[in-house]
Amino acid sequence: MAYQRVFTLSEVAQHKSKNDCWFVINGRVLNVTKFLELHPGGEEVLIESAGKDATKEFENIGHSNAAKKLLIKYQVGVLGGYAFEETETKDDSIREPRKKEMEAFVIKNDKRPTYTAILEFFVPLLVAGSFFAYRLVTRTEQMLY
Numbered sequence: 001m002a003y004q005r006v007f008t009l010s011e012v013a014q015h016k017s018k019n020d021c022w023f024v025i026n027g028r029v030l031n032v033t034k035f036l037e038l039h040p041g042g043e044e045v046l047i048e049s050a051g052k053d054a055t056k057e058f059e060n061i062g063h064s065n066a067a068k069k070l071l072i073k074y075q076v077g078v079l080g081g082y083a084f085e086e087t088e089t090k091d092d093s094i095r096e097p098r099k100k101e102m103e104a105f106v107i108k109n110d111k112r113p114t115y116t117a118i119l120e121f122f123v124p125l126l127v128a129g130s131f132f133a134y135r136l137v138t139r140t141e142q143m144l145y
């Protein structure tokens, strides 16, 4: 299991300014100083909860799973009495979701025989030619009789 620094609530309480903003959510001790400006809910709400256990506030907003995953990114330790599995701690697999690369495939299986291409070109030509020849013959017949 990965080692996690253990903090007390009074230690967390010492980090409650805009330049040094920590709090606790579900037993995780978070340093959100760098996240303040990025928080979609604004930095004020975070600063108001600085240095405290903000689990209730966090849960009450109904944060998305993406927001819950972000918690791990800012975790600096755990509150005394809490323990987390290794898979729940700083681990690349549960950090911010990575952009999925677009999958693309090209159909390269265009192995049509050459004679079909020739047929496709000459058959319409032959049909059109026969039509005009027929028209020519019938017209000359009409002119003769």
Ligand code: HEM
Binding pocket: 030, 032, 035, 039, 040, 041, 042, 045, 046, 049, 054, 057, 058, 061, 062, 063, 064, 065, 066, 067, 068, 070, 071, 074
């Ligand atoms: C490190 C902790 C936090 C993270 C990573 C975080 C992340 C986020 C994210 C990603 C959103 C966008 C909506 C969503 O995806 O759910 C959000 C919205 C919000 N958050 Fe946080 N948040 C944190 C802590 C808090 C706390 C402690 C509070 C309240 C005291 C709070 C209040 C809000 C509010 C008010 C919104 C806007 C909701 C809305 O417009 O519907 N957040 N947060």
